[in-house]
Amino acid sequence: MDITKEYSVVRDGVGMFDLSGTAKFFVTGDDAEAFLEETATCSIEMIEDGMGANTLFLREDGTIVAMCSIFRDEDRFIIFTVDEKRNELGQWLNSHNNDGDVLIQDKSDELGLLSILGYKAQPLTIEIAGDDIIAIPYMGFDENPETRSKIFRVGGTGEIEYRFLVDKSQVDALGSEILEKGAPLGISLCSNQILDSLMVEMKSVNQLKDIERDTNAVQAGLVWMIDFGKSSFIGRDAVVEQKENLDKRLLVLACEQGDKVPENARVSIQDSPVGYVVNQCFSKRLNQDLLMAYVDETFGWVGVEFDIETENNGIRTATAVSSPTFVTRSVEGEAS
DSSP: OOHHHHHHHHHHSOEEEEOTTSEEEEEESTTHHHHHHHHBSSOSTTOOTTBEEEEEEEOTTSBEEEEEEEEEETTEEEEEEOGGGHHHHHHHHHHTOOSSSOEEEEOTTTEEEEEEESTTHHHHHHHHHOGGGGGOOTTEEEEETTTTEEEEEEOSSSSOEEEEEEEGGGHHHHHHHHHHHHGGGTOEEOOTTHHHHHHHHHTOOOTTTTOOTTOBTTTTTOGGGOOTTSSOOTTHHHHHHHHHTOOEEEEEEEEOSOSOOOTTOEEEETTEEEEEEEEEEEETTTTEEEEEEEEEGGGOSTTOEEEEEOTTSOEEEEEEEOSSSSOOHHHHHHHO
């Protein structure tokens, strides 16, 4: 199935994604909470059992080791991040685990992860896992005996999303059941490639494309993942200073279709460079190209027009737009 069809499957129906490559860490021990409180940017003590939070792990200079979600599961914590950050995050966590009773276990190869995502995700999940899933709040999870999994309610695409954490040996069987019961709803197995386009439309940061080695959380617009009320966490002093001295910010720029925009294309105003493009996609819903770009703080506002260089040395005009760029049917449905 091509990307255009996969897009419609999710935005107007429901798709299944195999996210088993996601990195998964279990953190346990009497000092696990204290350890994570000192290393993660969110407030760990405020996470109740069965709930989670989006968080960052930062270097001392405020740059980002990894964007993660972290959940409290009784006496342990479960951390998820993208597969490409698995080794770096695992090494970073272990390098800071010097004292106390803390065990960090990489469960990435033992556990699979399937996602049901889209406008019709909830009725399909009810069909598979039962009515109890309705009670799972956003960033919450629950044990589900019907699927022998933990079901997480998450989302970064503007659509309803449930993720099933299961033993790796159960992934194929559960995936087949999802596709069978989802057939009347038009479900398809979708490639993970489409997720980036869905995220750009919502201005959900893709840490592999939108965050460079020297990018800090403030520039990437991720301060909402940081609890500045905490007196201490690794990188706190740096990120506080960066918040007070912001030099560039990440924007979504919209433009009509035209000549191809190259990687790291220059963003200008009246021939003066003011930024660069880091990510781009075509939005079928808007019938426009969307660009994720870092621009100088002075010009980092919705409504500002920019010139974007193209591969043939031409110029395309793009306008900074608010996010999300549109309201999805999932959100409309939940609001009604």
